[in-house]
Amino acid sequence: MWQLNYNIHDLLTVKIQGNGMRDPTRNLRYSYFATADDPAESDIILNIGPFEPSHEGAEVIAHKYYVKENYFYCAEKGSGSNWKIEVFGFETGKTVINFDGRRHGVRGVVFPTFMAQEFLIPFIEYKLAKKNHFLIHGGAVCKDSQGYVVTGRPGVWKTSLLMDFVRTSDYQFLGDDRIILKGDGSMLSFPTSLFLFDFTLNKGKTEERNALDNFRLLVRVLTNKTEAISTGPVVGCKTIKKLLFVSRKTNHAVQTGPVTPQEGLQRLVTNNLAEYVESTKHSPIGQYNSYVQVYSLIFPDNDLLKHSDRMRKGLEGIVMNTPIQEIVLPFEYDQTVFNAFNKDILGQ
């Protein structure tokens, strides 16, 4: 049995416990928030390993979902993975998640608890929003208390863009997958899988990794050389200079365009939701929205349904008071893209 404690900016405490599950890479995902403190009661506890569900007395929906007040359980087979998940405190109070699942293939062997750890994100997002902190899907960099937020759907060169900021202009890094926005226009870092960012930053020009890169990464993970981080992320940033909505197109030039605050707000909310929705079943995080919907069949007035309104209200001030812009990046990313970006968008 192993145990890890995390403290997210003194806003939330998270405990991850492995029960009969060996995992040398267990600390890689949230290492930035690791702490030696062991609180008596964490806000979220994730138990990874075999468990017996306590779903007696639950309503059964579609033969596989079990719902009680503040409780959710299901066992599912996805494409290339399977999982059993039980959540106490699904809606209110402290949350305890029991998770037993595995992904097939190399990733499942090298990172046996990543799938479980990833499933924490929607719970962190929901709990932070109740504390007026808004975890959004996007990255950010900061210099002299002035930051750029780079948001967009996956696979649009967000990480490459952020890495070029760090490499060429001495910006500090806050996160490349998620960051925390606050109503006063400031932000807090939320770096995940820092070793991966660091590896990619030092390895090459873009976020793309070829087979050799992946092999080197694997060696590094297996030999435990994942601690050294050359780009120590900062805790936060006082103001957002610009909120950039990045997308990627099949053509060849960098384009910019306007985004209205309403469009921006709609996109931020959709961008978060789309991470919890999959077209077909692959991972538990992609099923989270379905789980909330199933829960809402039995408890139509539940607090989870108020989350998107909470996000909307909290983010509204930010999109209204921050310059926002759309950036369309080309199919291939290289140095000329960042140069054009630097000139046109940052005016440098």
Added chain:
Amino acid sequence: MKKNYSIHDVVKFTIQSENIPERMAIEYANFEKDHINNPDFVVEIGNFVPSKEDCYIVDHTYYIKEGYFYCKDSYKFGKWMIQVSGLESDQTHIKLSTNAVGTLVPDMFICAYVIDFFIRFKFESKGYSVVHASSMSKGGQAFLFPSQSGAGKTSTAIYLVESGYDYLGDDFVILHEGQVLSYPTALNIFAYNLNPAIRENLPAYDRAVLQLKDALYKLTARRIKIFTKMNPKDIPGLNITDASTLKAVYLLAQGDRLEITDAEPDVILNSLAINQKMESYPFFKYLLEYSYVFPNSNIARFWMTCAANLKNNLNSDTKLHNVSVPRQYSREVFEEFREALECGN
């Protein structure tokens, strides 16, 4: 090969394919027409080259431009490629190609994932609601039985056939201004949901096939599940009626024993709305990705449109109930339910 379909003269569509397999033909057999004008959508099945130029690319997977969507997707053993153009226009064109599994059980991939969605999408765009429910009618008055899969929609419908009720639909039906419009697609029969009424009327050969499919399901650790398709018209004594006035809604859920209580409109509307979304995978995801790129499009408001349609199409004087149905849905349980139904409880 080309087949034309019209559903209540409201939604019309065409399927084009080198051949249309039996499992697919039977699905929409009751809507088939020799000729239709201006189909709302055309589905072309077969290999195609996508028009990916000038598209937004999301997650290395989704290609999106105005009115256009393309992706490759897969689930378990099935793989497909889909291109939709004219997504927001009156004439939507869908191109679709699948792997061998998709061709073998087209009802699971082509029908359930794509064509069924576009039928509902076009109805909703015209102000009609399509709900996941069975519905039966007697004397021009219809009862609606919405539920999640496996909570008794089909069983209730089949039992009511025996009691002389007319059939409107067993999986989906259409609601419009207080009326239920029929939606008689093929019944999905599997050994575990085999109603005694159907079992007794099934030829020996079909019964054997059903047992084989059940064995396959168990052998493959519940990975391969092949339904037997049956046109409701082929069930002895079943009479399909075209439309009927909605009298009452009985929302079915699994429970320990039969229990019928009154329900608030919001509870019913909420449940119907959630069900519509849950039955729309993978398009729930596809539309969401489109909505990110075009936040001001009708697509971005689609689920709000559906919720508004439901509110409009359900009359305020319709009686609403919650029903818990025991797992063993026997004839005795049904008789008790029918009594409550007929005395308007």
